[in-house]
Amino acid sequence: MTNHMPTRLRRSVSIRNLVRETRLAKENLVMPLFFKEGKGVEPIESMPGIGKMSQDALLKEVEKLQKAGIKSILLFGSTSCKDADGTLSYDEKSPFHTTLRAIRKASDMVIIADVCLCAYTDHGHCGVLTAGPKNRRIDNAKTLETFAKVAVSYAKAGVDMVAPSAMADGQVKALRTALDKNGCSQTLIMSYAVKYASSFYGPFRDIYDSSPEFGDRKTYQMDPGNKREALREALLDVKEGADIIMVKPALTYLDIISAVREKVNVPVAAYNVSGEYSMIKAAGLKGWLDEKSAALEILTSIKRAGADMIITYWAKEAAAWI
Ligand code: PBG
Numbered sequence: 334m335t336n337h338m339p340t341r342l343r344r345s346v347s348i349r350n351l352v353r354e355t356r357l358a359k360e361n362l363v364m365p366l367f368f369k370e371g372k373g374v375e376p377i378e379s380m381p382g383i384g385k386m387s388q389d390a391l392l393k394e395v396e397k398l399q400k401a402g403i404k405s406i407l408l409f410g411s412t413s414c415k416d417a418d419g420t421l422s423y424d425e426k427s428p429f430h431t432t433l434r435a436i437r438k439a440s441d442m443v444i445i446a447d448v449c450l451c452a453y454t455d456h457g458h459c460g461v462l463t464a465g466p467k468n469r470r471i472d473n474a475k476t477l478e479t480f481a482k483v484a485v486s487y488a489k490a491g492v493d494m495v496a497p498s499a500m501a502d503g504q505v506k507a508l509r510t511a512l513d514k515n516g517c518s519q520t521l522i523m524s525y526a527v528k529y530a531s532s533f534y535g536p537f538r539d540i541y542d543s544s545p546e547f548g549d550r551k552t553y554q555m556d557p558g559n560k561r562e563a564l565r566e567a568l569l570d571v572k573e574g575a576d577i578i579m580v581k582p583a584l585t586y587l588d589i590i591s592a593v594r595e596k597v598n599v600p601v602a603a604y605n606v607s608g609e610y611s612m613i614k615a616a617g618l619k620g621w622l623d624e625k626s627a628a629l630e631i632l633t634s635i636k637r638a639g640a641d642m643i644i645t646y647w648a649k650e651a652a653a654w655i
Contacts, residue, residue, distance in 0.1 A: 355637040357629065357655050363405040363445065363602070364398055364648035366391060367540055370413055370428045379536035380607060381614050383646055385411075388432040395440050401652040405443035407496065407644055408433065411452040411541050418461050418475075419453030423482035430490045437491030445494040445523060446487040448480055448508070452541040459499035459553065471553055476501045481511035488517035496579070498525040500553040505573035523602060524575035527563040527589060530554035533582045533608030540607075560589060567593045575599065577642070582606040584631060587638040594639030603640035605631065610646040625654055 342352050369375055369385035376384045386394060391408075398406065410429035412421040421427050436444060451459045460476030462469045476499065484495040495512075497504040505524045512520050530551045538544045555562060563586075567578050578597055580590045581604035594601050613631070617624025628647045635643050645651065 355633055357632055357636060357651065359402045359648075359652040359655055360404060361636070361642045362403060362632075362648040362651060363407050363443075363642060363644040364403050365407045365409065365644055365646060366394065367409050368411055368429050368432055370411075377536065377540055379539055379611050380646065381611075381618065382650075383610075385540060388428070388435055391432060392435060392439055395436055395442060398649055399440060399442065401649050403648050403652050405445065405642075406436075407445045407447060408436075408492075409447045409452065409541075415453055415455040417455055419450035419479065422450055422453040423479065423486045425486050425489065430486060433487065433490035433492060443494065444492045445496050446492045448483050448487070448495050448497040448504075449499045450476070450479065450483075451499075451543040451545075456547070457543050457545045458548075459550065460501055469547075471501065473502050477503060477507040480504055481507050484508045484520075484522075485511050485515045485517060488512055488515070488520040492520070494521040494523050494576075496523040496525060498528065500525065500528050500550075500555070503573065505570045505575045509574035521576040522574065523577040523579055524570040524573075525581055525604070526567045526570035526575060526578045527580045527586075527593060528554050529557050529582065529586060531557065531582050531585070531606070531608075533585070533606050536607035536611045557585070560592060563589045564592060564596050567597055571597050571599055577602050579604055579644075580640075582609060583635045583638075583640070583643070584609050587634060590635065590638040590640050600641040601639060602642040602644060603635045603638070605635060605643055605645040605647070607646070625650075629654060 343349055367385045369387050372387050374384040374386050374390045414421050449459050451457055460471040461479055463472045487495055497508055505522055508522055577600045579602040580586055580593055583603040583605045590603050613627050616622050
């Protein structure tokens with residue numbers, strides 16, 4: 334009879350390394366970066382190690398990331414001049430657009446820009462709202478028109494990829510059509526196709542004071558209980574022309590990452606979001622667990638679930654740890 338001893342494969346570091354099924358690579362990690370107007374860095378209390386950065390600080394950070402071996406960044410724009418329709422979001426003269434052009438000039442990083450209005454609207458919702466004082470909702474058609482302008486303005490500023498994150502219906506198709514019409518057929522679209530209405534975005538919303546002024550995001554972001562709907566959303570976006578499909582958040586949706594990976598033929602990205610980072614950081618700082626090994630375990634689990642790329646606030650640190 335065969336003597337089954339699975340532990341033989343775990344006997345030494347070298348044997349374990351030899352047979353490891355899932356390996357993290359820094360080439361698959363994307364670092365999110367938050368823009369602010371003015372000068373310098375403004376720390377984010379709920380996200381230790383992460384800050385809002387002005388153009389000068391971002392340029393320095395990009396250089397550090399490149400040295401660390403991180404080759405992709407996801408940039409979030411913002412403005413201090415918010416209005417109802419988020420008009421600064423597509424103003425090519427805005428400080429954020431100027432910064433995009435500066436980063437493009439300074440580096441060959443893969444630059445991804447988030448396309449959303451929540452950091453540009455005075456009401457904090459992700460799109461343009463219907464008129465009138467009561468029962469205000471997202472006006473999908475008007476929102477798509479604005480997103481198309483935002484995406485084209487980012488593409489013209491030199492980004493490689495636009496990432497619509499607002500869960501508006503038809504946003505991928507609207508972006509693809511507008512980009513192609515404006516000579517930007519090379520610009521990639523990474524769609525936040527499967528984005529749940531999650532409490533793990535909490536720290537992010539503090540950054541830009543972008544919590545909705547009334548209501549919540551449950552009329553456009555997905556219900557955490559739904560899986561079939563995630564596959565529907567993913568397939569729709571592939572049909573509309575998405576080059577990459579994202580699932581967000583990552584940790585509480587590993588089953589969704591795995592199911593989406595099975596279903597689509599395009600690369601799948603997972604967003605390891607702010608709350609997922611903050612809770613481990615906080616526990617690490619308190620000495621309740623070891624941050625480095627917890628973070629690497631989390632990132633490995635996301636990759637094992639099927640993510641080809643991982644967007645994570647640990648990108649720079651993880652590059653040194655891997
Ligand atoms: C904007 C947006 C959010 C995040 C990315 N883009 C917040 C939200 O939808 O409320 C969350 C990122 C994070 O928590 O790390 N639509």
